[in-house]
Amino acid sequence: MLIAFNKPFGVLCQFTDRSATPRPTLAGFGLPAGVYAAGRLDFDSEGLLLLTDDGALAHRLTDPAHKQAKRYWVQVEGEPDAAAVAALRDGVTLNDGPTRPADVRIIAPPALWPREPPVRLRKTVPDAWLDIGLREGRNRQVRRMTAAVGLPTLRLVRVAIGAHRLGALRPGEWEYR
Structure with missing residues (x-):
């Protein structure tokens, strides 16, 4: 499974936040269970984030050897x-x-x-x-x-x-x- 998500400004690229002052995470957007971000975008960056439940696909998308x-x-x-x-x-x-x-x-x-x-x-x-x-x-x-x-x-x-x-x-x- 591959999902394209438009990550808003001020959202973490993970599903939980254990900081003292919790910040918005991917958990608040109704994404399917079992997916995780293939790569990251900073908290203060926006735009395309790919999520998948396929480890091999995540590797192909993020490993510098594949030069995506x-x-x-x-x-x-x-x-x-x-x-x-x-x-x-x-x-x-x-x-x-x-x-x-x-x-x-x-x-x-x-x-x-x-x-x-x-x-x-x-x-x-x-x-x-x-x-x-x-x-x-x-x-x-x-x-x-x-x-x-x-x-x-x-x-x-x-x-x-x-x-x-x-x-x-x-x-x-x-x-x-």
């Missing part, structure tokens, strides 16, 4: 110049080593659902959107990459994993694939 491309729409603070985009494309050096080259382009603001809470914008600081494709998945990698080139991430939405697309799923909605 992941695509993100990323709102950044600042205006990306050619040097910043080139650095992201070539791969940047993070504290855990250099990243692989990424597929990066500047895009028009995508038609997305409103985020709750809204992204804090400053009238005197411009923002822009990037479409970033990766074939690796380090912890908070996209956020660290954009910060490394002077463009802090304001909003991050995963729109694809391999051939699987978010499509028209709204936050909190899921479907069988």
Whole structure:
């Protein structure tokens, strides 16, 4: 079984939270029993999360050896110049080593659902959107990459994993694939 889920902002990619102040989890969305997330999205990221009850499928979706491309729409603070985009494309050096080259382009603001809470914008600081494709998945990698080139991430939405697309799923909605 494979399920595509649009993970809302502020939801953990697990079914339980043992922290002192519990946070929303996948348990609140009526997902079938026995599935688990194939990969993760940070608490403050949104978008496509695949869930399965098949360990071999989860391995194929998440193991870097299978090089499943992941695509993100990323709102950044600042205006990306050619040097910043080139650095992201070539791969940047993070504290855990250099990243692989990424597929990066500047895009028009995508038609997305409103985020709750809204992204804090400053009238005197411009923002822009990037479409970033990766074939690796380090912890908070996209956020660290954009910060490394002077463009802090304001909003991050995963729109694809391999051939699987978010499509028209709204936050909190899921479907069988």
